[in-house]
Amino acid sequence: MGKLFGTDGVRGIANEELTPELAFKLGRCGATVLAKGRRGARVVVGRDTRISGDMLEAALVAGICSVGGRALKVGIVPTPAVAWLTRALGADAGVVISASHNPVADNGIKFFSSTGFKLPDSIEDEIERLVLNERDDLPRPTGSAVGRVEAVKAAEEYINHVCSTATRGLKGLKVVLDVAHGAAYKIAPEVFRRLGAEVFVLNNAPDGTNINVGCGSTCPQALAEAVRHHAAHVGLAFDGDADRVIAVDAEGQVVDGDAIMAILALYLHHEGRLPGGRVVVTVMSNYGLHQVLTGAGLVVHQTQVGDRYVLEEMLRTGAVLGGEQSGHIILLEHNTTGDGLITGVQLLQVMVARGTTLRKLADVMPRLPQVLVNVPVEDKERAMNDPQLLAEIAAARERLAGRGRVLVRPSGTEPLLRLMAEGPDEGELRAILERLEQRVRRLGSKEVVS
The missing domain is CATH 3.40.120.10 (Alpha-D-Glucose-1,6-Bisphosphate, subunit A, domain 3)
Incomplete structure (x- = not known):
């Protein structure tokens, strides 16, 4: 690079x-x-x-x-x-x-x-x-x-394309959309209305400075409240450029990219639309996703974090579904890159086809507790090569051996180290990450909320 x-x-x-x-x-x-x-x-x-x-x-x-x-x-x-x-x-x-x-x-x-x-x-x-x-x-x-x-x-052509990926209408569904004052602020509501859903929209008044501010796929709390307030069936939160989506069920519980991947993979496999049963995930994907996919006889391919790496592996293996926990999901049947609107439409298609709720669909995936922390760093390479930090990481991995895992990686787009611990005991995971944070802070960083 x-x-x-x-x-x-x-x-x-x-x-x-x-x-x-x-x-x-x-x-x-x-x-x-x-x-x-x-x-x-x-x-x-x-x-x-x-x-x-x-x-x-x-x-x-x-x-x-x-x-x-x-x-x-x-x-x-x-x-x-x-x-x-x-x-x-x-x-x-x-x-x-x-x-x-x-x-x-x-x-x-x-x-x-x-x-x-x-x-x-x-x-x-x-x-x-x-x-x-x-x-x-x-x-x-x-x-x-x-x-x-x-x-x-050309927006109309894209709207028509997104709508064309649906084989079932959405009449009878109440949907809340958080468009993050971003690029989908006009297009997303139009798509779901044309498909027949009753649509409520949040954060659709961009002023040039409010994109992603306290809203969108990284901040689904307001969406969860709106879903409960409107007694909606589902909420969808996009980020500023709508290449990712996070869902919220009728109870206000977040359904992240891993759960969406599980739902789509099982449905596509049942419909005979998942060639070779292949699905591409990343090292950040919850172990529960691996369990549900392999339990269904599917083949899981794992890459480093980044939708470009997911796509490369999809093209290499012939997979048509791949994605990340963050909600970047690629459905090659419909587009060549992560598409939040198409992913949202396809998720609702499964709800309609199965005649069930998003919560019941999401419950198919067991979820191992996972704690994430972002820590700003001035020099990511120096931090990742710090001997004491490497020793702390090794000790943490030994502590969780056979029960969980620890992942420390530099962000590909921001001056951050991303720390992740996964295992059966959330308290233990937080204690492990606290030690790692302390070491990173000694390198001149300040903690930020993940």
């Missing part, structure tokens, strides 16, 4: 790390590489609701046009909409400006290939090499060869 591209594109504080100048270069170099040097490349450009989106979009689009590309601006749409529209519109590439669930000060730029998939490391490395090259040798067309900008009203 290079200096610019992380596990999910280029991320940073907007106008400080991710500057308009960098966005211009990324547009210029990305359009060149993805069009394989051919002028006139068509590039779909979408964004979320962050205040910095306008600024970065203007710079990115200018870069695309500076090498003769045509920028197809689709406006504020979910990240998975950009992936799907790139293919649907026959574009050479797609770019989304978003930092997903991160705070408003952050932003990001992520590319998709003409097939709608995230770029492999080799292509990102090629773009990065051009961006960091002090000599800009790329073409600068003039006159009629300069690129153009085209505003494309």
Whole structure:
């Protein structure tokens, strides 16, 4: 992985790390590489609701046009909409400006290939090499060869696609949606209303600065209260770019990505739509998910955390379902990347098909207690190589040997170490993580609530 591209594109504080100048270069170099040097490349450009989106979009689009590309601006749409529209519109590439669930000060730029998939490391490395090259040798067309900008009203096409993945209507279901003041604030309610559900919406008034603030998939408490208040059957919480979803049942209990994966896997397997019975999970997936999947005769493939790694393993093994506890779930039958709206629609399809509640569906998965803590660090590599921290981790793993596990990993998108302990006794897990936190804090960190 290079200096610019992380596990999910280029991320940073907007106008400080991710500057308009960098966005211009990324547009210029990305359009060149993805069009394989051919002028006139068509590039779909979408964004979320962050205040910095306008600024970065203007710079990115200018870069695309500076090498003769045509920028197809689709406006504020979910990240998975950009992936799907790139293919649907026959574009050479797609770019989304978003930092997903991160705070408003952050932003990001992520590319998709003409097939709608995230770029492999080799292509990102090629773009990065051009961006960091002090000599800009790329073409600068003039006159009629300069690129153009085209505003494309494509949200309707994506809405139609999401609705087309449903084989059953949702009439009779009460659904509460938390759209996190983000990219799905218009599209998500429209999808579920068209499918016949009675829809109540939370956090759908973006002002450029309130995206993800106390809401969305990382903060489902208000959604749980709203589900109980409206006597709804289910609640769905999306993050800022709607590539992930977390559910809440009628009792207000959270149903995370692991439980959603279990529900979808068992249903798809029963319907004969899970080739080879293969499912891809990550090292953070609860052991209960492994138990229910293997108990049903399914084959579980495990990867490191990050939806790009989940996707790589899916493509390698031929799996059509993969995902993460955070709610990033990829259903290759319907899209090439994690899609919160499609996942939500498919989850409700199972409820309707089975004629049962989300709670009964989720209860199929036994859950081992799991404690997660995020600890900010200035230097993730230094922290991960600290001898005393490594000794503490080894001691913790020995303590839980045969009964549970401990995982410490650097975040791929934020300056954090993520600590996880899983086992039969939650009190013991918290004691273990407290010792690990203390060591990390000695490295100059402060604890944050996970």
